[in-house]
Amino acid sequence: xxxxxxxxxxxxxxxxxxxxxAAITYLTLPPVEAVLREVKGxxxxxxxxxxxxxYLSIGLAxxxxxxxxxxxxxxxxxxxxxxxxxxxxxxxVVATAVITGLALTAVLTLPNIALHGSxxxxxxxxxxxxxxxxxxxxxxxxxxxxxxxxxILRSSEVY
Amino acid sequence: xxxxxxxxxxxxxxxxxLPALILARYSRPSLIPVxxxxxxxxxxxxxxxxxxxxxxxxxxxxxxxLPYILYAALASGFLQEGLxxxxxxxxxxxxxxxxxxxGFGAGEALLVTLNFVVTALAGLPYNTVFVIVGAYxxxxxxxxxxxxxxxxxxxRWGTLPKYVGLSLxxxxxxxxxxxxxxxxxxxxxxxxxxxxYGALTAVVLPLLAISLGVMADWRRAGTSVMG
Numbered sequence: 001x002x003x004x005x006x007x008x009x010x011x012x013x014x015x016x017x018x019x020x021x022a023a024i025t026y027l028t029l030p031p032v033e034a035v036l037r038e039v040k041g042x043x044x045x046x047x048x049x050x051x052x053x054x055y056l057s058i059g060l061a062x063x064x065x066x067x068x069x070x071x072x073x074x075x076x077x078x079x080x081x082x083x084x085x086x087x088x089x090x091x092x093v094v095a096t097a098v099i100t101g102l103a104l105t106a107v108l109t110l111p112n113i114a115l116h117g118s119x120x121x122x123x124x125x126x127x128x129x130x131x132x133x134x135x136x137x138x139x140x141x142x143x144x145x146x147x148x149x150x151x152i153l154r155s156s157e158v159y
Numbered sequence: 160x161x162x163x164x165x166x167x168x169x170x171x172x173x174x175x176x177l178p179a180l181i182l183a184r185y186s187r188p189s190l191i192p193v194x195x196x197x198x199x200x201x202x203x204x205x206x207x208x209x210x211x212x213x214x215x216x217x218x219x220x221x222x223x224x225l226p227y228i229l230y231a232a233l234a235s236g237f238l239q240e241g242l243x244x245x246x247x248x249x250x251x252x253x254x255x256x257x258x259x260x261x262g263f264g265a266g267e268a269l270l271v272t273l274n275f276v277v278t279a280l281a282g283l284p285y286n287t288v289f290v291i292v293g294a295y296x297x298x299x300x301x302x303x304x305x306x307x308x309x310x311x312x313x314x315r316w317g318t319l320p321k322y323v324g325l326s327l328x329x330x331x332x333x334x335x336x337x338x339x340x341x342x343x344x345x346x347x348x349x350x351x352x353x354x355x356y357g358a359l360t361a362v363v364l365p366l367l368a369i370s371l372g373v374m375a376d377w378r379r380a381g382t383s384v385m386g
Contacts, residue, residue, distance in 0.1 A: 007191075047283065055281035062277075070201045077198035080249060107202070111209040 005145025006083035007076050009097075013135035014075015021071055021128040022064035028120060032057050071128060078104050082136065086146070097140040101133025163279040166290045170275060174268025174297030182261055182305060185374045186254035195250070196262020196304075199242045210234050228337040236330030239263075240307060244322055247312045253377040257370065260308025264301030271297055289346060295356060303332070303363045309370035328366070332359055 035056050036049070082100040086093055108125035111117075139145075179188065211231045218227040243260065250256050271293060278285055307325045310316075339345040339355045346352075 051282050055277060055283055058277045058280055062273075070204070073194065073198035073201045074205075076194065077202060080195075080246075107205055111205055114209045114213055 004079070004083060005143070005147070006086070007079040009136060009139040009143065009145050010079020010082060010100075011072065011076040012139060013101075013132050014072045014078070015068075016135040017075060017128045017132035018068035018071030020131045021124060022068040024124045024127060025064040025067050028124070029060055029063075032060060035060065071132070074104065074107075075132060078132070078136075082140075083145070093140045093144055093146060094137050097136040098133055101129060101136050104132050105129025162287060166285075166287065166294075167272065167276060167279075169291060169294045170268065170272045170297065173294035174272065174301055175265045177298055178261060178264065178301040178305065181302070182257050185371055186257050186378075189255050189258045192250060192255045192259040193262035193265070195246055196259040196264075196308075197266040198262075199246055199259075200263050200266035203239055203242060207235055207238055210238060224341065225338070228341060229334055232330040232334035232337060233326075235333050236328075237326040240311065240322055240326040240329055243304075243308050244311050244318070247308065251312055251314075253309050253312045253370075253373050256308045256312035257305045257374060260305035261301060263308070264297075264304035267304075268297040268301055286346075292352060292356065296359075299356070299359055299363050302367050303329075306363065306366040306370035309373050310366065313373045315373070328362060332362060335359070 032053055036053055039052075039056065078100050081103060082097055085091075085099055086096040089096055089099075091099075105126060106129075108129050109122055112122045112125055182188075211234050214230065215227060218230055243263065246259060247256055250259055275285070275290060275293075307329065310325060311318075311321055313321070335355060335358060336345075339351050343351040345355065
């Protein structure tokens with residue numbers, strides 16, 4: 001059971017966004033040879049190419065799963081931000097969900113832009129942020145997190 | 160293969176198992192704060208690299224490598240303790256705070272373990288001694304993160320002095336490691352390794368003792384403000 005309705009919604013929206021990101025990651029996975037060419041310059045140890053290739057292949061294979069887990073965790077964390085904003089700003093729960101989603105989009109895309117990362121990576125991260133925003137806003141409307149605690153208390157009184 | 164599995168177990172036991180056993184003696188394990196700590200680590204992994212890397216060329220160009228190592232250490236110390244402090248505005252319960260810090264450290268330990276697994280599976284060479292030392296480093300680091308979260312959650316000593324103090328201690332630990340790697344051949348010198356990990360242990364153990372005191376006080380008071 002989630003700690004609050006906001007965390008629950010954030011976790012679900014993070015799962016939606018993470019699944020999309022994992023799918024895009026696997027669909028646009030670069031060939032291991034291309035990554036090998038890129039990282040060769042950074043490797044100072046004299047390693048056999050086959051071994052390095054095996055390392056990178058495993059890394060690429062788990063990259064989507066790692067992205068999914070990261071977004072799941074971040075989604076839940078941003079759920080706490082949603083709760084904070086909803087209690088402080090005095091706006092509708094959907095509006096604060098959109099602000100929260102935009103905050104995640106900024107966190108995901110700005111570092112990539114600042115470090116001159118690839119355009120594909122920036123667009124993937126922007127899509128993750130957009131999916132999170134849409135899912136969180138939809139959940140805020142369909143399963144309003146403001147009433148979550150009261151629901152639990154009411155059901156515990158019944159039993 | 161047997162050595163690799165033994166090292167994997169050592170990494171998991173030292174980075175996750177042993178700190179959890181120590182903490183469990185003082186506070187009941189709590190999953191949500193652990194996950195929140197891991198989520199804070201995920202956020203750190205995204206926002207810390209640009210903060211550290213963006214001014215790299217400017218600092219190294221004007222002042223050299225050592226000031227850049229200092230800057231990177233200060234950035235990580237103040238950022239990580241700041242994120243913990245922000246999360247702890249919700250978790251004022253010192254017992255739960257210990258598990259939040261544990262989640263942060265355990266997340267790091269899991270990443271190190273994952274890196275070792277991929278290295279071993281790919282057939283990349285690894286040094287057994289370095290992995291064992293790395294396992295000890297994860298043990299000390301997980302305990303540090305837990306202790307700092309407990310101290311930050313405490314109502315004693317004032318928020319700003321605690322935040323600045325712990326951030327400086329954290330930065331100093333990172334700075335020492337950076338200097339040991341860059342200037343004192345950390346992975347090639349047993350003396351440097353012993354000096355660095357001895358110093359880190361000497362810093363973490365008193366913090367751990369203070370945090371256990373805070374947790375004991377909290378338990379005695381029995382005033383859980385968190386649901």
